[in-house]
Amino acid sequence: xxxxxxxxxxxxxxxxxxxxxxxxxxxxxxxxxxxxxxxxxxxxxxxxxxxxxxxxxxxxxxxxxxxxxxxxxxxxxxxxxxxxxxxxxxxxxxxxxxxxxxxxxxxxxxxxxxxxxxxxxxxxxxxxxxxxxxxxxxxxxxxxxxxxxxxxxxxxxxxxxxxxxxxxxxxxxxxxxxxxxxxxxxxxxxxxxxxxxxxxxxxxxxxxxxxxxxxxxxxxxxxxxxxxxxxxxxxxxxxxxxxxxxxxxxxxxxxxxxxxxxxxxxxxxxxxxxxxxxxxxxxxxxxxxxxxxxxxxxxxxxxxxxxxxxxxx
Numbered sequence: 001x002x003x004x005x006x007x008x009x010x011x012x013x014x015x016x017x018x019x020x021x022x023x024x025x026x027x028x029x030x031x032x033x034x035x036x037x038x039x040x041x042x043x044x045x046x047x048x049x050x051x052x053x054x055x056x057x058x059x060x061x062x063x064x065x066x067x068x069x070x071x072x073x074x075x076x077x078x079x080x081x082x083x084x085x086x087x088x089x090x091x092x093x094x095x096x097x098x099x100x101x102x103x104x105x106x107x108x109x110x111x112x113x114x115x116x117x118x119x120x121x122x123x124x125x126x127x128x129x130x131x132x133x134x135x136x137x138x139x140x141x142x143x144x145x146x147x148x149x150x151x152x153x154x155x156x157x158x159x160x161x162x163x164x165x166x167x168x169x170x171x172x173x174x175x176x177x178x179x180x181x182x183x184x185x186x187x188x189x190x191x192x193x194x195x196x197x198x199x200x201x202x203x204x205x206x207x208x209x210x211x212x213x214x215x216x217x218x219x220x221x222x223x224x225x226x227x228x229x230x231x232x233x234x235x236x237x238x239x240x241x242x243x244x245x246x247x248x249x250x251x252x253x254x255x256x257x258x259x260x261x262x263x264x265x266x267x268x269x270x271x272x273x274x275x276x277x278x279x280x281x282x283x284x285x286x287x288x289x290x291x292x293x294x295x296x297x298x299x300x301x302x303x304x305x306x307x308x309x310x311x312x313x
Contacts, residue, residue: 108209108212108215108301109301109302109303109304110206110207110208110209110212110296110302110303111206111207111296111302111303111304111306112204112205112206112207112227112294112295112296112303112305112306113204113205113206113207113306114202114203114204114205114294114306114308115141115142115145115202115203115205116137116138116139116141116142116145116202116203117141118137118138118141123307123308123309124308124309124310124311125138125200125202125308125309125310125311126309126310126311126313127195127200127311127312127313128312128313129195129196129197129198129312129313132196135192135195135196135200136195138193138195138200139189139192139193139195142189142193142201142203143189145203146181146189146203148273149178149179149180149181149273149276150181152178152271152273153178153179153180155271159175159270159271160175160176160177160178160271161175161176161177161262162177163177163178163260163262163263166223166224166260166262167262168262173265173267173269174267174269175269176263176269176270176271176272176273177260177262177263177275178273179263179273179274179275179276181276183246183247183276184201184203184246184247184276184277184278185244185246185247185278185280186199186201186244186246186280187201187203187246187278187280194280198284198286198312199280199281199282199283199284200280200281200284200310200312201278201279201280201281202278202279202280202281202292202308202310203276203277203278203279204227204257204276204277204278204279204294204306205259205274205275205276205277206225206259206274206275206296207303208266208272208274209266210265210266210267210268211265211266211267212264212265212266213261213264213265214259214261214264214299215299215300215301216261216298216299217298217299217300218298221251221298222249222251222256222258222298223261224249224258224259224260224261224298225258225259225261225296225297225298225299225302226249226251226256226257226258226296226297226298227245227256227257227258227259227277227279227294227295227296227297228245228254228256228257228294228295228297229243229279229292229293229294229295230292230293230294230295231290231291231292231293232291232292232293232307233291236290236291236292239284239285239288239290240281240284240285240290240292241281241282241283241284241285242281242282242283243279243280243281243282244279244280244282245257245258245277245278245279245280246277246278246280247260247277256297257277257278257279258277259274259275259276259277260275263275279294281310284310284312286312286313287311287312287313288311289309289310289311290309290310290311291307291309292307292308292309292310293305293306293307294306294308
């Protein structure tokens with residue numbers, strides 16, 4: 001009725017469920033285990049995956065990819081560095097600006113610069129003659145600027161031209177003239193440039209433009225560029241008082257400051273210093289803002305006039 005023992009044993013084994021192998025839930029998530037009994041991963045055992053050639057191939061592909069791009073970037077960097085060296089060494093000169101003449105930022109219109117200028121955001125000179133703390137910053141600013149000339153003047157004369165009575169000897173553009181601050185008359189450091197006496201000095205210079213030569217309008221009037229200061233408005237002039245220029249020249253009864261043409265052209269010569277003109281206001285009206293405008297004269301294309309203000313309290 002129940003059959004033989006072998007049949008009963010076989011029926012018993014068929015009714016038994018296979019035991020599940022315990023495993024952590026994260027294993028299914030990380031390894032995508034799809035077989036609970038054999039622990040196969042994506043249809044392949046761990047040993048099978050280890051023997052697979054797919055992983056080594058990916059590794060070699062990545063190595064070749066990054067090696068190629070590394071070499072490529074090194075080559076590109078080397079080419080760029082070489083081009084920069086060629087540009088800086090062969091095209092751009094340390095002695096000659098890349099843009100000269102009419103192509104330079106100032107073209108052939110140099111214009112004027114000035115000292116003191118303790119704050120380049122404003123051209124106002126305001127101080128109290130009785131308070132050194134207010135005027136000494138202006139004095140020190142001029143002293144620092146003039147010192148650049150003094151340190152050149154103490155050098156031996158061998159590397160400079162001799163410039164006297166409007167004659168340069170030797171007439172060599174590579175040799176420059178020395179400019180001596182004594183030519184600025186009363187506007188010297190021993191007098192604090194007049195600031196402690198309510199007679200302030202302003203030092204003017206022509207901005208340096210490579211290769212620029214003064215194009216004189218009327219050489220019979222003067223062979224040099226002239227400069228003269230006036231009020232920005234017609235009513236300002238009456239507040240100026242007497243104005244002195246150092247060095248100066250009188251033309252048709254009018255006094256001008258002048259920049260000697262012996263100092264031009266500027267060719268980045270060693271120890272080159274621009275000529276200066278000191279403008280001294282001998283009796284400015286106190287507690288009144290002086291609106292000053294200084295202009296280059298007797299040359300073509302003089303550039304924009306220089307505007308600044310003075311207030312002496």
